[in-house]
Every structure is written in C-alpha cells, then in structure tokens.
Amino acid sequence: MNILAGIGDRALRQWRLVRQVSAIISGVLFLAFQARFWPRTVRELLVRQILFTGVEALGLVTLIAVLAGISVVTQTQFWLVKFGNSGMLGPLLVAVLIREVGPLLVNFVVIGRSGTAVSTELANMKVHGETDVLDAQGIDSTVYLAMPRVLGITVSVFCLAVIFVVVSCASGYAFGFLLGVTRGDPLYFMDSIAAAVSPRDIANFIAKTLWPGLITGALCCYEGLSVRGSLTEVPQAATRGVVRSLAALLIVSAIISVLTYL
Amino acid sequence: MDPIPSILQFERVGLAAGTHHFPDLDEVTFDAGPGAGVMVLQEADAEAVPLADLAEGLLNPDRGTVRFRGQTWSEGSGFDQNARRGRIGRVFEKNGWISNLNVRENLLLAQRHHGRRPDADIRAEAEDRARQVGLDGVPETRPDVVRKGVLRRLEWVRAFMGEPDLVLLERPERDAPAEFLGVLGEWVSATLDRGGAVLWTTLDERLWGGEGLRRGRRYRFKDGRLEEASDHG
Numbered sequence: 001m002n003i004l005a006g007i008g009d010r011a012l013r014q015w016r017l018v019r020q021v022s023a024i025i026s027g028v029l030f031l032a033f034q035a036r037f038w039p040r041t042v043r044e045l046l047v048r049q050i051l052f053t054g055v056e057a058l059g060l061v062t063l064i065a066v067l068a069g070i071s072v073v074t075q076t077q078f079w080l081v082k083f084g085n086s087g088m089l090g091p092l093l094v095a096v097l098i099r100e101v102g103p104l105l106v107n108f109v110v111i112g113r114s115g116t117a118v119s120t121e122l123a124n125m126k127v128h129g130e131t132d133v134l135d136a137q138g139i140d141s142t143v144y145l146a147m148p149r150v151l152g153i154t155v156s157v158f159c160l161a162v163i164f165v166v167v168s169c170a171s172g173y174a175f176g177f178l179l180g181v182t183r184g185d186p187l188y189f190m191d192s193i194a195a196a197v198s199p200r201d202i203a204n205f206i207a208k209t210l211w212p213g214l215i216t217g218a219l220c221c222y223e224g225l226s227v228r229g230s231l232t233e234v235p236q237a238a239t240r241g242v243v244r245s246l247a248a249l250l251i252v253s254a255i256i257s258v259l260t261y262l
Numbered sequence: 263m264d265p266i267p268s269i270l271q272f273e274r275v276g277l278a279a280g281t282h283h284f285p286d287l288d289e290v291t292f293d294a295g296p297g298a299g300v301m302v303l304q305e306a307d308a309e310a311v312p313l314a315d316l317a318e319g320l321l322n323p324d325r326g327t328v329r330f331r332g333q334t335w336s337e338g339s340g341f342d343q344n345a346r347r348g349r350i351g352r353v354f355e356k357n358g359w360i361s362n363l364n365v366r367e368n369l370l371l372a373q374r375h376h377g378r379r380p381d382a383d384i385r386a387e388a389e390d391r392a393r394q395v396g397l398d399g400v401p402e403t404r405p406d407v408v409r410k411g412v413l414r415r416l417e418w419v420r421a422f423m424g425e426p427d428l429v430l431l432e433r434p435e436r437d438a439p440a441e442f443l444g445v446l447g448e449w450v451s452a453t454l455d456r457g458g459a460v461l462w463t464t465l466d467e468r469l470w471g472g473e474g475l476r477r478g479r480r481y482r483f484k485d486g487r488l489e490e491a492s493d494h495g
C-alpha cells in the first residue's frame with residue numbers, strides 16, 4: 001500500500017504542477033494581449049530577455065547548427081546519392097532537421113542557458129525579499145517578472161530554431177560540396193527541401209518551438225518564485241527548473257509529432 | 263460637500279499571537295488625513311511592527327480594517343490595487359533594493375512603471391533630490407557596492423519621488439548621516455503641506471520627541487498597543 005500511496009502522491013504532485021504551469025501560461029497570454037500591462041519597464045525587460053536568450057545564444061546555436069548540418073545533411077546526401085535516390089533528399093531533411101532535430105536541439109540550448117538563469121535569478125530575488133520590494137511599489141510579479149521572461153524565451157526559441165534550420169541545411173550542403181558528395185546545384189538542393197515542406201511540417205515546427213518555449217519559461221519562473229527563504233533552495237530550484245523543462249520538452253515533442261503525423 | 267477622504271486609516275487593527283512572526287498588535291487605531299503626519303516610537307528590544315506592510319495591504323490584519331484613500335485593500339482589481347500602491351513612497355525597514363538592477367534603475371523603477379512621466383523628468387528629480395541630501399548624483403552601480411549611508415539617503419529620494427499621496431518611513435534615520443535629517447524633515451513637511459500624509463516609525467526617542475516630525479500625532483507602541491502622546495503643529 002505504501003508503494004501505491006507513493007505513486008498516487010507523486011502523480012497528484014505532478015498534476016498540481018501541470019495545473020500551476022498551465023495557470024501561469026494562461027495568465028501570461030491573457031495579460032500579454034492587454035496594453036495596460038505593457039508599461040515601458042516591462043517592454044524593456046522583454047527586450048533584455050530576447051537579447052539574453054536569443055541574441056547571445058546565436059553563436060552557440062549557429063555552431064551546433066553547422067555541426068548538425070555537416071553530420072545530417074552530408075550523411076543523407078552521401079547515402080541517397082549512393083543508392084540513386086537523391087529525390088528523397090528534401091523529405092528526409094525535412095523529417096530530420098525541421099520536424100525533430102532543429103526544435104529539439106534549440107530547446108536544449110535555451111533550457112540550459114536561460115532556464116537555469118531565470119530560475120536562479122528569481123529564486124535569489126525571493127530569498128532576499130526583493131519580490132516584496134516590488135510588491136510594495138505596486139509592481140506585480142507576474143507582469144514584471146514572469147511575463148517578459150516567458151514571452152522572451154518563447155520568441156527566442158522560435159527565431160533560433162528558424163536560424164538553426166537554415167544554417168544546418170546551408171552548412172551541410174557546403175560541406176558536402178567541399179567533399180564532393182554533393183552532386184546537384186544549390187538551387188536544386190533548396191528546391192528539394194522547399195518542395196518537401198508541407199503545411200503540417202510548418203504547424204509541427206511552430207508547435208515544437210512555441211509550446212516548449214512557453215512551458216520552459218513558465219516552469220522556470222514557477223520554480224524560482226516558489227522558494228521560501230533559504231539560500232540552499234536556490235540551486236535546487238534551478239535544477240528542478242531545468243530537469244522538468246527537459247522532461248516536458250520530450251513529452252510535448254512526442255505528443256506534437258503524434259498529433260501532427262498520425 | 264463630501265468630506266475629504268482620509269489618506270490612511272487604521273481601525274482597531276490587530277494581529278493575533280502565533281499567526282505571524284511579528285509582535286502582537288491590538289486595537290491599533292489612527293487616522294492620517296491630508297496634511298497629517300503620524301510618528302510611532304517602537305519598543306527597542308522588540309520585533310519591528312509591520313505598520314507599513316499593513317498600510318500597503320501587503321499584510322492582512324487578523325482584526326480591524328486598514329483603508330488607503332477611503333478604500334480597503336480588498337476593494338478593486340489587482341491592477342487597481344497596484345496602481346494605488348504606486349501612489350505610496352516607502353523607506354524600507356530591511357532590504358529595499360532589487361539586486362539585479364543598478365541604483366539608478368531601482369530609483370526610477372516605480373515612477374517609470376506606473377505613469378507616463380517622461381524619463382528625463384524622472385531622472386532630473388532623482389538627481390536634484392540626491393544633491394539635496396549631499397550626494398553627487400545617482401550612481402549607476404549595483405546596490406551591493408554602495409555604502410549604507412548613501413543607500414539610505416537614496417531610499418529617501420525614491421520614497422519622495424513623484425509627490426506620493428502617502429510616505430511610509432521605516433527608521434529612515436538608520437545608517438544615514440545625522441546632518442541630512444533636516445532635509446528629510448523638509449521633504450516630510452512639503453508632503454504634508456501639499457495634502458499628503460506620512461507615517462514614520464522609529465526607535466529614536468529624540469527624533470520622536472520633536473526633531474523628526476515637526477507637526478502631527480505621536481504614538482508610542484507598547485505591549486501591542488498604540489498610546490498617543492501630545493499633538494504637534
């Protein structure tokens with residue numbers, strides 16, 4: 001019975017977490033569409049978050065995209081040409097890079113960089129009573145702390161994923177050309193990819209960038225703002241934010257794939 | 263003619279023993295109307311009385327009612343409540359700074375968040391007030407590298423910016439050079455002159471006895487109750 005009770009207890013805690021994160025996402029989206037919740041202070045925070053999460057991660061994402069492009073695109077081109085099936089290049093690259101690898105790797109980078117930073121920053125603020133200082137000045141924590149971070153992370157994930165896909169395809173083609181693996185001209189390569197992209201692929205890509213971005217932002221804000229008052233809780237909050245965001249990413253990606261293609 | 267609403271009203275406010283880590287409060291009653299100052303002398307060896315948190319609706323009393331501008335803190339939406347808090351300036355008993363903002367950003371935050379006042383105006387007021395309390399201006403460094411005496415005076419600057427309706431001063435004299443307390447007194451008087459209200463809590467009997475609040479009511483906090491001393495002004 002203890003094992004069953006433990007499982008039940010764990011399930012209930014996970015369900016409460018899902019409800020709380022859903023409430024944060026709903027609250028953020030509800031507030032975001034009302035102009036009165038966008039004073040200049042919040043707008044500036046949104047820009048700062050996009051700069052930190054998106055712009056400052058550009059170098060790392062580009063590097064990973066280049067390496068992914070070299071691995072995936074080059075291998076794909078090599079084997080398809082070898083088997084005389086180069087017409088499958090586009091669909092295969094769309095299936096791998098656009099549907100799966102691109103959004104997944106970008107989300108990993110964002111969770112690792114921004115997820116820890118957001119959880120840690122907010123947890124420190126909570127421990128040092130700084131959220132009380134904001135409350136005393138009539139500055140709502142959801143509006144000032146959560147909303148710009150959640151939306152900034154979401155926008156950044158989407159933009160970085162687009163850049164990832166473009167760079168990985170370009171680097172793969174270029175590397176293949178250098179190795180002599182590539183047989184077609186660049187326009188043929190681009191056409192084969194463009195022809196293979198369907199509306200479902202675009203919907204899948206958008207869902208796999210926006211939803212994990214929202215969930216990561218909301219989870220990390222929630223973990224950071226949930227600490228009670230001890231400094232030892234700060235790294236715990238950061239770890240929980242990252243681990244739960246990774247788990248949520250994999251679950252959500254699988255669900256979206258199933259819903260899109262089955 | 264409608265009566266002018268009180269700015270801050272405590273009606274028989276109480277905090278029960280054991281429900282908070284604050285001292286007990288019992289039947290705390292006072293009324294700070296426009297132009298009224300209230301100064302409370304706290305007990306030196308007791309926990310700080312959370313009058314400022316109660317005044318701002320950040321702490322709910324177990325008994326009694328707190329009103330700001332005639333409204334309790336349960337009235338209105340969250341947005342309205344926060345807008346009302348934006349009309350209150352405060353010097354904090356404990357930490358009053360956001361560590362991931364520099365001092366200038368801290369000072370300007372509430373003013374920039376709550377209104378459309380031009381940034382240049384807000385900055386100019388901050389610089390002017392900073393000079394009045396003996397500072398060269400508003401630093402752009404993080405609060406944790408600024409000396410306590412400077413930070414305290416900058417908290418005064420922030421509390422009075424934008425001509426708030428109510429100013430809550432929690433031991434503003436602590437860590438601040440005594441020679442600038444006169445400037446603080448002038449700012450308090452100016453607030454009262456334009457119809458605002460001030461609530462000042464202190465442990466300094468000399469300040470409480472007359473050097474701090476030049477006019478207003480003085481209370482001594484003892485055994486959970488406020489006992490009024492003689493009026494000023």
